[in-house]
Amino acid sequence: MQTRRETIKQSMVVAGLLATAGFPQYAQAAFNKVGFDAKSIQDAVKAYGGGAIAESKDVTITGPDIAENGAVVPLGASTNLAGVKQLLVLVEKNPSALVAMFHVSDAVDANFLTRAKMGQSSDVYAVAIMADGKALFAKKEVKVTLGGCGG
């Protein structure tokens, strides 16, 4: 006869084993699978340790008003705030919202430019995650005339 206490102990051992073994394909790199699988802006921000997102005029997103080719949409994220830890570029209506994440260090400006694919017209976001976990964002609408995610 197994007591309840023993059962709990055993299940904890199993849970511990699972946690240490993990999933090897995710453990190989620091790559944040959760963040890049996230469907919404808030989930992606959460995966990088940010809290609830709040709009801020100290963060800027640059991009075209109308993108003729959704496969190549130049997007820029920047902020002039001190104490930024990470800068995220996201496209709201893409299959996974997160496009790119940049770790900001003292040696570089918190100002990055890259090119993204967009499946359809959507709001694009720049989110700055601060050292204290605050997440500040700026958004802009980009209209896409030709989708870039194939199909």
Added chain:
Amino acid sequence: MADPMRIRAQASGDKATVRVLMSHEMETGQRKDAAGKTVPAWFIQEVTASHNGKPILNAEWGPAVSKNPFMQFAVKGAKAGDKIAITWKDNKGDSRTDEATVS
């Protein structure tokens, strides 16, 4: 092995603007080929940059970054003659490092 990156680093004032053009397919894993099979995802996951051997930037990218990705950033305190090295690593474990001199 992938084609080399094109890196241009230009000093202006007390910082240098670095522009990188990488050569990579950046498959999203959403596209289907002519036979209707999904083309597996193949994209750059990690990008790191260093200035004279000191790591300065670390980025994580998803499949939504465009094909042959472009990236621009500014390095504080970099001057002409400094070395900027960029490394990328994709989800198949391939990687490539290229170096450029600030002009």
